[in-house]
Amino acid sequence: MEAIFDQALVETNRLRTLRMPQADFLLKVAADELAERLGVIERRFDEAVEIHGYHGIVADALQRTGKIGHFTRIETAPAFAKAGDVFMAAPLEHLPLEAASINLAVSPLSLHLTNDTPGVFVQIRRALKPDGLFLAAIPGADTLQELRDVLLQVEIERTGGASPRVIPFADIRDVGALLQRAGFALPVTDKETYTVRYDSIFPLMRDLRAMGMANPLVARSRKPLSQAFFMRAAELYAERYSDPDGRIRATFTVIYASGWAPHESQQKPLKPGSAKARLADALKAKPLD
Numbered sequence: 298m299e300a301i302f303d304q305a306l307v308e309t310n311r312l313r314t315l316r317m318p319q320a321d322f323l324l325k326v327a328a329d330e331l332a333e334r335l336g337v338i339e340r341r342f343d344e345a346v347e348i349h350g351y352h353g354i355v356a357d358a359l360q361r362t363g364k365i366g367h368f369t370r371i372e373t374a375p376a377f378a379k380a381g382d383v384f385m386a387a388p389l390e391h392l393p394l395e396a397a398s399i400n401l402a403v404s405p406l407s408l409h410l411t412n413d414t415p416g417v418f419v420q421i422r423r424a425l426k427p428d429g430l431f432l433a434a435i436p437g438a439d440t441l442q443e444l445r446d447v448l449l450q451v452e453i454e455r456t457g458g459a460s461p462r463v464i465p466f467a468d469i470r471d472v473g474a475l476l477q478r479a480g481f482a483l484p485v486t487d488k489e490t491y492t493v494r495y496d497s498i499f500p501l502m503r504d505l506r507a508m509g510m511a512n513p514l515v516a517r518s519r520k521p522l523s524q525a526f527f528m529r530a531a532e533l534y535a536e537r538y539s540d541p542d543g544r545i546r547a548t549f550t551v552i553y554a555s556g557w558a559p560h561e562s563q564q565k566p567l568k569p570g571s572a573k574a575r576l577a578d579a580l581k582a583k584p585l586d
Contacts, residue, residue, distance in 0.1 A: 394424035418479035428560035437550035481556025
């Protein structure tokens, strides 16, 4: 399988988030959303794992629901551990979890950076006990669409060609297919779109670096960009994506996904032909000849 992401650079970008002023607004939004979804489930999860959640914001929010017993955090380096954490260090694509060892797995805003995403889904599925729950927040396809458009246009203007400057993000249908392929029961996906406003492109790009979202693509251009390139990008961004007050818009789409490790107690679809009443009768519709 050809690698899309330079995993060494992905890990370097993640570590940089510890040295920069935190831009954790998207993690906080995901934390609130995932905690709300967990909170309405009428059960307790004795063994839970947060999988590559950066600074533990999501883990903290989920623990406050009172639904979790023992919580373990996994991140790419020990530097992410906080006082009181039960912590394991592991790369994005290799989870140090035994089969059927946990009741709940939560992945906040990291699965979009894996090369073998189907394989990671399978690892999570195997780690769950029967009737265990997987929750994920994954940046979706419309994320940073304005920045992608602007950087592409400026590079075409200046060089006549283009290289990938913004990473590809998954479509909601792709995430649903991954859940099914990995063997999850009762898969559910939905998405939310958030618009964040900035004074210009420059604080947006600083936030992306502080979020660990600098470009880690293997196919990225290694040629340094000039100040003139970014000034033109800022000009074009303001022309195309600014509000009447002059501030620019940046779109972030988050796909929320859930799936359960199969268990005999779960609801199952009826077998074809097993219905006791015809749909036409239920709808009081006249059947076609």
